[in-house]
Amino acid sequence: MTIGTNDLKIFLSQRNRDTADGGGAMSPNVVVDGELNNVFDDVSSEDRVTGRVSARKIFPGVFSDDTERFFGAGLLIINPAQDENVDVLMTRATRYDDERADVVKRIESFLMPGGTLLWRLFNNHLQGTGSLTLYAPSGAPTPDLGDTLFLDDQDAEDGTQPSEAVKVQKVVSRQPQTFYDSQGAFQRDIMVLELTRPLQSDWEGEAVQRFTTFTSATVVRNSTVSAGARYYGVKRVQGDVLTGALQVNVGNPFSRIVPSTNAEEPVTDQSASLPGTSYKQAGPANSISVNPGSINIGAGATKQLYLGGTVLPGSVTLTGAISGTDNGDGTMSMDSSQFTAVVDYDTGTVSINNGGTGNNFGVSATATPAAAVQDSTLTVQIPVLEQTRALNYVRTLRPVPAPGTVSVDYRSLNNWFRLSDNGTGGLAGRQPGEGGGAVDYATGSVTATLAALPDVGTSIIISWGTPTTMDDGTTTIDAARPQFEVDIPEHPIVPGSLELDYESDGSTITITSNASGQLLDGTDVVGVYTPQTGKALFRPLSGRWPDSGAGINYSVSKDAQVLEQLQPTPFGAADQVSFTLGTVPVEPGSVEFEYAVSATVNGRVRTIELRIYDDGAGGLQYASGAPVPAGTVDYQTGAVDFPAAIGGG
Secondary structure (H helix, E strand, O other), rough: OOOOOOEEEEEEEEEEEOOOOOOOEEEEEOOOOOOOOOOOOOOOOHHHHHHOOOOOOOOEOOOOOOOOOOOOOOOOOOOOOOOOOOOOOOOOOOOOOEHHHHHHHHHHOOOEEEEEEEEEEOEEEEOOOOOOOEEEEOOOOOOOOOEEEEEEEEEOOOOOOOHHHHHHEEEEEEEEEEEEEEOEEEEEEEEEEEEEEOOOOOOOOOOOOOOOOOOOOOEEEEOOOOOOOOOOOOOOOOOOOOOOOOOOOOOOOOOOOOOOOOOOOOOOOOOOOOOEEHHHOHHHHHHHEEEEEEOOOOOOOOOEEEOOOEEEOOOEEEOOOOOOOEEEOOOEOOOOOOEEEEEEEOOOOEEEEOOOOOOOEEEEEEEOOOEEEEEEEEEEEOOOOOOOOOEEEEEOOOOOOOOOOOEEEEOOOOEEEEEEEEEOOEEEOOOOOOOOEEEEEOOOEEEEEEEEOOOOOOOEEEEEOHHHHHHHHHHHHOOOOOOOOEEOOOOEEOOOEEEEEEEEEEEEEEEOOOOEEEEEEOOOOEEEEEOOOOOOEEOOOOOOOOOOOOOOOOEEEEEEOOOOOOOOOEEEEOEEEEEEEEOOOOOOOOOOOEEEEEEEEOEEEEEEEEEEOOOOOOEEEEEEOEEEEEEOOOOOOOEEEEEEHHHHO
């Protein structure tokens, strides 16, 4: 006897309801086909306003009296909900008799507690409270709207740490306030956060403390993404699907699992671009010297050491009973675990904390003076398409970035993430697991590794500041000495390769350049070379001027890269282009093409910048590693052929 469609049945669970014990084992109640509300309840008016998650468990299977072999089956959602505010998703049960509480736990496991924040819970918070009041030092970052925070109970029994997730609906206020203890006055920022739902438990807070080295009863943590379950749904195709098409449009590929809210926050008196702060040396190295002799720092106390002005990151050194070196990111590596120290480069303030015993300690400090300049940030975007979607992105920035000013923003799963430059050549997120990368301040190259694939239709946004707005006035040459200007038409050149020579009173004077563009006569700075303009300006030292009528010769090492601008005529349906490189032969793996095409993204016509690269074997590929269809390059003859249209037509 053949198995028929009537033998395929779906049974309800023991408790078909949205309570913690809902679900359980299979019941004998069959889900009747075509009957309304036989699995889920109707959507009430309250649910339509506030949102709701309804989780019901069903048991599909083949129920037949014969012994015919069944070769497999699948369960799928064929049609999406007619109500645009309703999403229907399906997931596998973890056990035959698991309950709704187990499903909720899996949904909530998408966000896990992350690192500990500087914010502390200000006073006790009772169940039902709709806001959080927190305190922290002024440097603690403000949470963003929609951020999920975790409250962890550090005093929980049985070795457990019960936690509660709270979502930020609005940042109500953040204001500095002055507090007092036995050591005097100190300031902390007080922040009030409005939550999307009231607290579900009581949480123990504390009075404002000067130091954060003690263990708090409640720890505030950020959240990290951890996909703990798979969900299956259906999306309606938008537009016509043609025979042979390789792509279909379903609009937004994501569905909602839990209710979400939107909030508006007005932004005033803010620059449209991110401000970038650059530091430039403004005097001889280590010319700042502070020697207070002995300073009094009680156990657990913090003392400020003032250097007198802005200092260069990475230049601060402490010696004596308290000794340490500057890491360049505002922290210091101390030679003794008793002390910790941080540096404010703008004000030239070193804050030293005594984590041990004792009161009086001898210390002296040296640093290099600097100037801090905050200017508007330059930005560039890399559109994310199917062909350019990748985890790694490389871009060469022009002009080159200043240390500490580079930011890389990307959007993944509808959330924005930012990788920031730490000032020493590294990129990192606000918390582990958001990505990383590197910045080369000499060449301007930025390599960003994302933690997750970016959303198609968004952009990778790179922002940076430039050091070219600053010039070290301390090396300005005496205006009474003559100035000479030499044009270097071969620019750009290999940094530090420029060499000038001329005859002076029977001797040959040689002026060399260093990697930062300074021109040196021996160890004396006599001028500067500007790579953007290719001009070398210098004033010779007294008694070392060029002879009358003498020529100034130069030699450089030219950058090996060759840049060609081509305008081939596209032909065919895929806008095929064919041309020949002017410089041959070329090195395999060194060819890069950049061009612009027009494409429709989210219903709008946009100009997209694409880059393709040779794969070292005569083929071409996109940044994602996908091959360019029919794309070839001949390294010996320079012949190139590829479709310029996105996706090769």
